[in-house]
Amino acid sequence: MVDHATLLDDMTARSREVFRHVVDTYLATGAPVGSRTLTRTLEEKVSAATIRNVMQDLEYLGLLAAPHVSAGRIPTELGLRLFVDGLLETGDIGDEERQRIETSVSSNSQDVSDVLDHVGQALSGLTQGASLVLTPKREAPIKHIEFVSLGPDRALVVLVFADGTVENRVFAPPPGQTPSSMREAANFLNALMEGRTLSDLRHVMAREISTRRQEIDVLAQQLIDSGMAVWQGETEDINRLIVRGRANLLDDDGDLARIRELFDDLERKRDIAQFLELTEEGDGVRIFIGSENKLFSLSGSSLVVSPYMNADRRIIGAVGVIGPTRLNYGRIVPIVDYTAQLVGRMVSDRS
Structure with a gap:
């Protein structure tokens, strides 16, 4: 990567002056700038041959280019970047x-x-x-929301606001999401809309997740106390309940069935909460x-x-x-x- 400050420091005063005039003239006219033109505009009186030598040095540095063999020089993209970063003088707005x-x-x-x-x-x-x-x-009440899959790692969310305006945002969905899971997430959220904003919906989902987690904790503790189950790991981040022995086969057991439902519901709501978070962060x-x-x-x-x-x-x-x-x-x-x-x-x- 070119260090513009070092490049400018390494240039002589004459080189900087010639370079500035080439860029200024090019920006004003759009035409290549020749050495004879510069002999009439430079404050320092130097020959056209001397200016040509300086321009050749600037071309060697990649700052100027000759569009044709016999033509003058124009600034390159590197030259324009150097000019803008180090030599540009801005005026006052009229x-x-x-x-x-x-x-x-x-x-x-x-x-x-x-x-x-x-x-x-x-x-x-x-x-x-x-x-x-x-x-x-916008952070305004929403009337309707839709998620549209654009590919494995891209999705579009369509937000219809209460005043009728529409906003589209592109985001990367959580891994493993399918078009059907996105439709389910949209249906769940649309049932909760009632004029809520995205932030409101995120708070609602946070409460839903907290409620489900509390229900799981109460029921799981009952199973753990009875010796039928144990939490995997020792941190709250690991949400897998290991059910021991024959209890795995008790599909008709009320507590186990309820815990399975709660776990499924918790995962769905976490996915939806992540959709909302990504929607707020999306390129909107x-x-x-x-x-x-x-x-x-x-x-x-x-x-x-x-x-x-x-x-x-x-x-x-x-x-x-x-x-x-x-x-x-x-x-x-x-x-x-x-x-x-x-x-x-x-x-x-x-x-």
Whole structure:
């Protein structure tokens, strides 16, 4: 992995100056930069031959590349990363840009999703790139829940909220789960919904598990006292009751039958509780794109993104801009940063 700080330190002042001007000119024009162009822009008066030698050294370091044999140089991805990390100078956000962002955030809509959609449109218009807005997961009453298997290690949960909005989240289900077990989990949870949030449901499941565990402990202790059974191991984490001798064959024994039912019920509820936990942790963001760019087919693209926080200083989302590597980083970085600050404030105020 390249150490950008060391690379910059190893460059001479002239090399850094030439490199900065090549990148600045390329970002402004999109065209390869030749040595004759630099002789007119560098403060230090040096010959074109000297500049060509410096550019060759920068090319050897992997910072510049020549798209054609006789053409000038353009920065490589490594060169752009070095520039952004070590040499980028950001300006202040302009008054007009500030006003447009503030107007988008101060929308009168009561739906945060609508406001964020306006924010995405404003970012896209200001930057001429694709805007990206990652929204916080909702903690609102749920009307319906469904789990859909996408493969052995991927599943989708569909949350239908009481206000009619729908949110999809992808998560890795517990090992060994089948489509039928997921349907059973969804049916059980839908019977408990009654306008509860995910957090409410988790508390309900925790109480259910605790109740079942207490029932098992009482019945198991009776069997242990009678010498018919013993717990495997000595820790509470090991929940296997070893039934001794002929008691294994007593299928009609009431206590044994009840314990078997309780163990089965306990395992089901633990699985469902884990579903809920994974659902809350799942990748639940929704993406708002302010242009027609196809996010996942872009090549040679850049993303400028800034997280936003709630009143507890917890990161709950992010806003950003996606565009070609030839972005005006010095202008876009403060725009994205300011937008994230306003969005965080707006979300905190509304919650």
